[in-house]
Amino acid sequence: MTTTETDKKAPKQRSDIALQYLRPGKKLPHVWCPGCGIGVVMGAYIRALDKLGWDRDAVAMVSGIGCSSRMPVYMDFHSLHTAHGRALPFATGVKFNRPDMNVVVITGDGDALAIGGNHFIHACRRNINITTILINNSIYGMTGGQGSPATPSGDKSTTTPYGNSEKHFDPCTLATAAGASYVARASVHAVPQLEKLIKGGLAHDGFSLIEVIANCHTYYGRLNRLGDAVAMLRRYKEQSVTVAKARKMSPEELEGKIVLGMLHQDEKTEFCNEYQKVVELLKKKRGTNGN
Numbered sequence: 308m309t310t311t312e313t314d315k316k317a318p319k320q321r322s323d324i325a326l327q328y329l330r331p332g333k334k335l336p337h338v339w340c341p342g343c344g345i346g347v348v349m350g351a352y353i354r355a356l357d358k359l360g361w362d363r364d365a366v367a368m369v370s371g372i373g374c375s376s377r378m379p380v381y382m383d384f385h386s387l388h389t390a391h392g393r394a395l396p397f398a399t400g401v402k403f404n405r406p407d408m409n410v411v412v413i414t415g416d417g418d419a420l421a422i423g424g425n426h427f428i429h430a431c432r433r434n435i436n437i438t439t440i441l442i443n444n445s446i447y448g449m450t451g452g453q454g455s456p457a458t459p460s461g462d463k464s465t466t467t468p469y470g471n472s473e474k475h476f477d478p479c480t481l482a483t484a485a486g487a488s489y490v491a492r493a494s495v496h497a498v499p500q501l502e503k504l505i506k507g508g509l510a511h512d513g514f515s516l517i518e519v520i521a522n523c524h525t526y527y528g529r530l531n532r533l534g535d536a537v538a539m540l541r542r543y544k545e546q547s548v549t550v551a552k553a554r555k556m557s558p559e560e561l562e563g564k565i566v567l568g569m570l571h572q573d574e575k576t577e578f579c580n581e582y583q584k585v586v587e588l589l590k591k592k593r594g595t596n597g598n
């Protein structure tokens with residue numbers, strides 16, 4: 308048997324799939340700390356995309372700045388690595404001009420909810436068909452562990468050394484209230500569910516948010532004495548409950564729990580589709596080319 312025949316018969320390994328989607332050459336090796344949760348999200352995202360079988364040229368990945376926002380740099384799609392907090396305005400521009408493209412935003416809790424909070428709300432409100440994977444590690448990782456709007460109340464960061472006095476945002480509740488039509492929460496300790504929820508979000512026609520609870524053991528974990536990456540994943544597992552179980556729990560019982568799964572889904576009208584109706588109307592009024 309030749310090597311080629313052997314290769315054909317061998318099952319497709321996870322690492323083979325990953326290599327197909329990574330950008331070879333000068334962009335790798337990556338900047339992430341060993342054991343960082345961001346790599347787990349990238350793996351799940353690659354497998355979800357591979358299952359959908361989309362043409363690579365029909366995918367645009369857009370990000371701002373942060374450890375999580377580095378992901379599109381390493382991946383072989385149309386990539387826009389933009390300014391901190393501004394991924395969604397750039398992504399909106401891409402989608403608005405090229406509604407045929409699958410537009411994916413990779414963002415962090417600081418990027419999406421602090422400097423980019425306003426853009427996040429309005430992308431949800433428009434229900435524009437963009438998939439947003441928000442990697443929530445509860446802190447600003449890239450700049451050294453400052454607090455973000457998702458740093459839990461009472462927790463430590465370099466800007467809240469005695470504990471966070473602010474109330475933190477729940478991005479999923481915020482997105483649902485603002486009008487997003489696919490809202491889910493996953494965690495890096497539960498990878499098959501993470502992959503499934505990302506795949507569902509990619510296929511959904513409307514704004515989809517997949518919040519992923521991820522470990523930044525280097526800053527958030529260290530400052531809050533949560534141990535290494537493995538200890539943090541174990542902790543997420545212990546804290547997690549399913550949506551079905553959470554529905555039967557009181558607010559007091561849900562204190563400190565992470566609710567994982569599909570939180571909200573509806574079929575409301577999508578922004579680009581609605582705008583296309585205006586274009587068609589104007590074309591009719593002004594002649595076939597719309598001038």
Ligand SMILES: Cc1ncc(C[n+]2csc(CCOP(=O)(O)OP(=O)(O)O)c2C)c(N)n1
Nearest residue numbers: 372373374375391415416417418447448449
């Ligand atoms: C306009 C602007 N303000 C601030 C910064 C500095 N900065 C870079 S990344 C970052 C926070 C990143 O945190 P997050 O989005 O949560 O991503 P993580 O690094 O945790 O993945 C900040 C404040 C910047 N690059 N640009």
Ligand code: SF4
Nearest residue numbers: 339340343374448523
């Ligand atoms: S600083 Fe935190 S978020 Fe950034 S790569 Fe390291 S572990 Fe990951």
